[in-house]
Amino acid sequence: MSADDIADAYADVADKLARWRHLDRLFAGRYRRHQFADADGRVLDVACGTGRNFRYLSNAREVVGIDISADMLTHARDELDRLGLDGSVHQMDAQALDFADDSFDTVISSFSTCTFPDPVAALHEMERVCDPDGEILLLEHRRSDAAPLAWLQDWRAESHYEKNGCRLNHEPVATVQRAGFSVENVSPAFFSLISTIDATPR
Numbered sequence: 642m643s644a645d646d647i648a649d650a651y652a653d654v655a656d657k658l659a660r661w662r663h664l665d666r667l668f669a670g671r672y673r674r675h676q677f678a679d680a681d682g683r684v685l686d687v688a689c690g691t692g693r694n695f696r697y698l699s700n701a702r703e704v705v706g707i708d709i710s711a712d713m714l715t716h717a718r719d720e721l722d723r724l725g726l727d728g729s730v731h732q733m734d735a736q737a738l739d740f741a742d743d744s745f746d747t748v749i750s751s752f753s754t755c756t757f758p759d760p761v762a763a764l765h766e767m768e769r770v771c772d773p774d775g776e777i778l779l780l781e782h783r784r785s786d787a788a789p790l791a792w793l794q795d796w797r798a799e800s801h802y803e804k805n806g807c808r809l810n811h812e813p814v815a816t817v818q819r820a821g822f823s824v825e826n827v828s829p830a831f832f833s834l835i836s837t838i839d840a841t842p843r
C-alpha cells in the first residue's frame with residue numbers, strides 16, 4: 642500500500658480508535674509507560690496516531706507528534722490539549738520528515754514500523770532528526786514466539802495488510818537491525834506479541 646492508501650485506511654478508523662483509548666490503556670498502557678516515561682527534552686512521536694503515547698510523556702519539555710493521517714491527528718491534537726502539554730502535531734510522512742537534523746532529544750514511535758511502506762527509510766529519518774547523543778525508543782507488535790499465535794498471525798497477515806495496511810507478523814528487531822542501528826534493549830511481552838526496543842543512532 643502507498644502512504645496515501647494507508648492514510649485513507651486510518652481515516653476510516655480514526656474515530657473508532659479514539660473511542661477505544663480506554664481499552665488501549667488497559668492492554669498497552671503499562672508498556673507505553675515502561676518504554677516512554679523517561680523520554681525527555683524535545684520529544685518527537687513518529688506516527689503518533691490519536692496521541693495514545695502523550696499521557697506517558699510527562700518528562701518531555703515539548704511533545705511533537707507527526708502522522709500521515711489528518712483524521713488521526715485531529716484526535717492527537719485534542720489529546721495534547723486535554724493533557725495540557727506543550728507541543729504540536731503535524732501531518733507528515735515518516736519517510737520524509739520536515740525537521741532539521743539533530744533537532745530532537747528523543748524520538749519515540751509505537752506500533753508503526755508495521756505500517757510504513759519503507760520502514761528502514763522511516764528509521765533513517767528518525768535517526769537523522771535525533772540528536773547523536775539522543776535515544777530512539779520503539780514499542781512494536783511482532784510475530785509471536787508462541788507457535789499457535791504465530792500461525793494465526795501468518796494466516797491473517799495478507800488480508801489484514803490489505804484492509805489495514807499493517808503487517809501483522811513483521812519482525813521489528815530485524816527491521817531495526819537492517820536500518821543499521823545497534824539495538825540495546827529488547828523486551829518481548831504479552832505472549833511475545835509486542836516488544837520494546839531501545840535503539841542507538843549509528
Ligand SMILES: C[S@@+](CC[C@H](N)C(=O)[O-])C[C@H]1O[C@@H](n2cnc3c(N)ncnc32)[C@H](O)[C@@H]1O
Nearest residue numbers: 651688689690693708709710734735751752756
Ligand atoms: C497502528 S497506528 C499506531 C498509532 C500510535 N503510534 C499508537 O501507538 O497508537 C499506525 C499509525 O501510523 C501512521 N502512519 C502509517 N504510515 C505512515 C507514514 N508513512 N508516515 C506517518 N505516519 C504513518 C498511521 O496513520 C497510524 O496513525
